[in-house]
Amino acid sequence: MSSSEEKLSAYLDGALPERDMREIEEALARDPVLQAELETLMAADQYAQAEFAKMLNDPVPIGLSAAINAASGAGVANDPQAPGRSRWALAAVASVCLAIGGAGGFVASLSGGDAPPPRGWLADIADYHGIYARQTRHLVEVPAAEADHIRTWLSASIGAEVPIPDLMAQNLTFQGARLVVAAGKPVAQLMYTDAGGTVVALCLIRTDTPQQGFATRSIGGWDMVTWGGTDANFVIVGPQGRSDLPSIAEAAATQV
């Protein structure tokens, strides 16, 4: 393969010096064979980008997220247990523990049973909201335009149906969604904004023991209204003092 052929690929990436870029452009203008070659490379690149994008849709194993959540911080490097635990053996231990006891058993096994009681999922949701509600360009992982994909992807990821309630009557516009992890479990986070850009999130987590009725609480400076569905618990999260959260929750509850 000649270096001039390779330069065509680098031209596609804009990775050549200005002089070489001009030379390629001039050659393309007079050589239809070279043009066809460039079009083939461009088609291959677009195909690759689409294939790589598809790979992001594969559901992330819960064990991976659980292992990250269960890990100690920087101090683990000083843990006498750590160096002896081989890389692939650790993964094997994780899968066995997950098979035996689910995510909770895995967390306990890695921490030797001395772990503090796990935080409730709402505390994690409050932390997430504190970070993501400040985002503008990167508010969501998948935008609202891909609503069908969001339903499929998040339903498969959390193990419960994820509806997208229409909250326009509450002056909230659906912006898109994220997949997050709370209390070691996957959680669907649907993001809405009002006309002023304030973010209100609807989160849901699969459960076998859904909450009965509505409840309100405040965690970490965020107000929440929680309720339970068939196989999931829901929470509406918004800024502290926002008085319409209960009515937003009621509107959402009628659609889930």
Added chain:
Amino acid sequence: MSAQMKRELTTLLPRLRRFSRTLTRSAPEADDLVQEACLRALSRSNQWDASQPLDRWLFRILRNLWISELRKRGVRTGAGEVPAEESPELVSPDTGEASVAVSELHGHVAALPPELSSVLLAVSVEGYSYAEAAELFEIPVGTVMSRLHRARKALGARITQTKDMDA
């Protein structure tokens, strides 16, 4: 720092798994590698320069862990300590069951040799410059250029071949 890093790592998982799959060509190994890389990052969070993107640091850790693993396997199989770029497992398609499944799932891209698909992913999708990709994979910039072209050329040929078969 640790709690925040855990959240960011969780968000990065789909992209880390994708990069890991281009390296390992095996879904189970890719997930093991991602897990190990995340645990490594958390255990060394004090070494992370927070002014730098976390994803780039993780990609580097992933790549280094995989190269280290390949070298160990080379030693275990009696090949001695070979340069990672010459390791058969890095340059030859794995014909194992798991990699076939990955290939079936993701078409022609997954069928590319790892040294081509990983560079293609880094530059064409993850936005690495040629110089940054050269640093990540520890290869000359000219090799980055060559591998990108070979990857696109091979993909182009396979796409054309598929179209001809469908016609």
